Amino acid sequence: MSEVIATYRLFDKGGQFEKKAESIALGLTIGSWTDLPHLEQEQLKKHKGRVVSIKETGRETIEGREADITIAYPAANFSADLPAILVTVFGKLSLDGVIRLIDLDFSSNLAKWFPGPKFGVQGIRELTGAYDRPLVMSIFKGVIGRDLSYMEKQLKGQLDGGIDIVKDDEILFENKLTPFEERLKLGKQVIAESGKKALYAVNLTGRTCDLKEKARRGIELGATAYLFNVFAYGLDMLQELAEDRDIPVPIMAHPALSGAFTSAPHHGISTELMLGKLVRMAGADFTLFPSPYGSVALERPAALGIAEMALEDSMYKQTFPVPSAGIHPGLVPVLYDDFGMNSIINAGGGVHGHPNGAAGGGRAFRQAVDAVVAGQTIEEAAQQHEDLRVAFELWGTGK
Amino acid sequence: MSEVIATYRLFDKGGQFEKKAESIALGLTIGSWTDLPHLEQEQLKKHKGRVVSIKETGRETIEGREADITIAYPAANFSADLPAILVTVFGKLSLDGVIRLIDLDFSSNLAKWFPGPKFGVQGIRELTGAYDRPLVMSIFKGVIGRDLSYMEKQLKGQLDGGIDIVKDDEILFENKLTPFEERLKLGKQVIAESGKKALYAVNLTGRTCDLKEKARRGIELGATAYLFNVFAYGLDMLQELAEDRDIPVPIMAHPALSGAFTSAPHHGISTELMLGKLVRMAGADFTLFPSPYGSVALERPAALGIAEMALEDSMYKQTFPVPSAGIHPGLVPVLYDDFGMNSIINAGGGVHGHPNGAAGGGRAFRQAVDAVVAGQTIEEAAQQHEDLRVAFELWGTGK
Structure with missing residues (x-):
């Protein structure tokens, strides 16, 4: 039945x-x-x-x-x-x-009523050319009140450092200094100039009934991925975007507002169900959630539960788990232990706050990822890699 | 600023x-x-x-x-x-x-960005012809799995009893036995035959991007009001409907799912803000919420707080507060004391469970309302009104 x-x-x-x-x-x-x-x-x-x-x-x-x-x-x-x-x-x-x-x-x-991700883990690996390792993502920092040249500098730095996916801050909305369409054009140009296969997830915002049309227009301008504050609009709107064939890019579900109904221990809806199972069914290619390590932290079982539901065998493609907040290169071993190969390491301050700039931060993350995947300790890797060593000096090795 | x-x-x-x-x-x-x-x-x-x-x-x-x-x-x-x-x-x-x-x-x-209610308290009084008293609303009961003839009988009974507004159950979705369009046609016909100015709030459901078109089609078929599960779709979708000039009927915001983020004492979002202030800004003509008296109950300060925010002076029209759940005629005096003239008395079982049927239940509520507005006790009124007396025998006088 x-x-x-x-x-x-x-x-x-x-x-x-x-x-x-x-x-x-x-x-x-x-x-x-x-x-x-x-x-x-x-x-x-x-x-x-x-x-x-x-x-x-x-x-x-x-x-x-x-x-x-x-x-x-x-x-x-x-x-x-x-x-x-x-x-x-x-x-x-x-x-x-x-x-x-x-x-x-x-x-x-x-x-079967539900689409699941359009791309999923495998599709995103193909889009980014990043196989056999966790991906590395970073977030534009402090862009409210800044203009396009500021974002351009950050984007170049992040791509130079080997970041696979760059995303908007979820609180960056339509604004005069960095309008949606201008951000997209900038992203397209900077990615093309870098010669890399990186994605830039631009924040898809605005009025509900305009979202599909805006997303389609963005595709024409070169959008490669969308960030979406799904809980401000409802899971069904995520599904509407995921089902639309004219929006052929991965969608990243942001957990903004979800804490309002997941955080209390005895009320609301479980984090794993919402940020793991349901966003996957509705079509999220990525699910962001607080890592168990940072200042805005989720309890470890809940964070692992999200990843499990995002990746477990089902009729849908897999959703990439993206544990976020408070991530620096020294946490890569514990992230890899907890979330494994099919996860995305996502940092803001841990990239941009690096003494060698966003490029140095990106490199440090990639060096740490390469080390853990090769079975090397990050301390060994730091002896060969200046950027990683500098990161540890600043943030420690997560031990 | x-x-x-x-x-x-x-x-x-x-x-x-x-x-x-x-x-x-x-x-x-x-x-x-x-x-x-x-x-x-x-x-x-x-x-x-x-x-x-x-x-x-x-x-x-x-x-x-x-x-x-x-x-x-x-x-x-x-x-x-x-x-x-x-x-x-x-x-x-x-x-x-x-x-x-x-x-x-x-x-x-x-x-000023936000529309507020299209009709508001005054507009709904004009639509229903009900002035100088709280309105009386009732809900179809047990309609899942039933056909149109079952709903027709209930609707006739409710209108015969003097109910001002009849609403769908919020869990009645698109289904073969009582499809949206057929319910609307039935509602239009039964209301016309009754010769009354009643409203029937049909549940507007389905996929997000179809809602506006569905609501407009409903208007052509004679829709007089819409019930909307706003928290399944987001407040912005309510606003989209409220702003649409081709949907010229009042909208009723149902609190379904809102408990997920309002019920915990130290997390989430306050009930008054969500069900009072924000649904009004977004354009709800009615806001339903658990009364402080029933089995599914809100604490009294929160319930009163919703009504206050729905009605307080502002640039928007007033939203009709509809304290719901567990309401029977004996509670009319306390409802009138707590929520006053500009509120709606809403019952399901308290109408349909009346020994004289839905018509008897409707009459009992109207008799109780007339009594309290006239400054009479409901016990006095029950001496003149058989339906009210029978209701008290069954459910008590709320004392």
Whole structure:
């Protein structure tokens, strides 16, 4: 049967999980059951929510005993889109006290509704020519209030340093100094002059109903990738962009605003589900999330969980996990240990703050990546590479 | 100066609020300041975030000492849309530990970017012909898996009972038994036959980029109002619909999914800001939210706060507050006390579960409303009105 199975984490001081689970399964589908005449039960059976399991975790929390309950929602109840599914499984329920949506499982005929990434890990390796190593990404820094020449200098430095993908800051919007179209033209030109296969992910922003048209226009101007603040617009808008054949570039899902519903321990929606599973289904080629190491940090299991969902076997292409924030070259070994080959090392200050400039920062990252992939320690590599040695002097070796 | 001023609630075991506030004001705007040469400071001054105030509340919470800090973000940094503003003020910051966005203030030249409600309280009174009293709304019940004849019977009953506005359940999506277009035709016909000025808010659902076109098509078929799961699509999509002149009907913002980011006490975004201030700016004519009385309940200050922001003096028309869930006729006096004349009394089970059917339930609500507006007690009114008396027998008088 076609259905979505939702897993919720519930808390109950009385531990009446069975009753609660039944009330959810009915309340979010056909409303009532036992009072219905037999004929109506027959008619409504295929629309009825079903309690699949109730598992107490054994943990006692400040909110009471904890249990994970799973409920199956028949696909007959909703249309083939994420807004309908999310409203069904967590619309009203999100308002119902202490409860957290921790997973969604889609039967395979439902999963087929969703596109997944257009390019995925393999496609992005082909676009960048970067095989057999984690990719290196960096972010323009401090560009608000600056003009195109400032960005040009940064972009050249980053590409000179061997950065594979450069992205806009997510808070860079349409503005007079560095308009979207001018940034794109600049990016196209600087990448062409560099002779490299780098990508520049420009921030796709503005009003919802203009996004597709703006993205298509950007393609004509040479856009190679888009950064997208998906949680400001909804997952379905990401899917709309991913499905559009006239937008044939990878899309990078930024986690901005997602903390509003993922950060509280007992409410909201799990980080892994949102930034791992759902952005992948909706079509993100990259998913950015806070690394477990920086100042804006995600707990390690959540960060690893995102990467797992982004890469696990499924009918979709793989989404590149991009653990971000607080990354410097000394963290490359732990990033490689935690996230492996199919991940992207992403830095802002760790590139631009390098004493040899963005080019030096880029080189230091590439040297660290080459070392860990070759099984060398980064300390050994630093003996051969000045940029890496200088980075360690500034930021340490992450130990 | 054009700016948005954000108020955050912070928690700190060390109480270093000044340092944190400064790091937010810089980190979410130009990045750095004190290290910059004087010339660059001059150039960037108008983009720099500014700490406006830091006020410790005096409360000690489980997360540490509590303070409300306000930060001003120059409008020069973002484009004229809510996605850009929300990403600026709470994008990355939402991921930064224990922090809650509790208010946003827009300077008046920014507030003008937003449409506010097309109809508002006064416009809806004109559309429904209901003056000098709270309006009464009800919801189709248990319609998943049912056909049009089932809805027709419910709709007739509700209109017979004097219900002003009938709305779809928010989990009723495009489906074969009761398709959007057929529901609209049915609604148009039943309302016309009733001879009343009632509204039927049909659930506007589907893929993001189809919504406008679908809403316009609905208008041709006689749509009188739209229900919209705004938080499944983003506030900007609500604004797109509100601004569209070819969608000349009121829009009802449903709070589905909003609990994911409003319910936790120390994270996310305040309920009043989202369901009161921002949905009004974006153009909601009605805002639905859990009443403080039912099983799915909002705390009373939050519910009252929503109504206050929906109705307070501003450059926008007023949004009708619709406290919902668990409402029966016995609660009309407390609803009237708490939410006053300009509110909507909204019930599902409290209408359909009435022993005299939906018509009886509707009459009971209207009788209770007439009583409280006339300064009569509902107990007095029940002596004259059989439907009201029967409702009290079933659900009590809310005392």
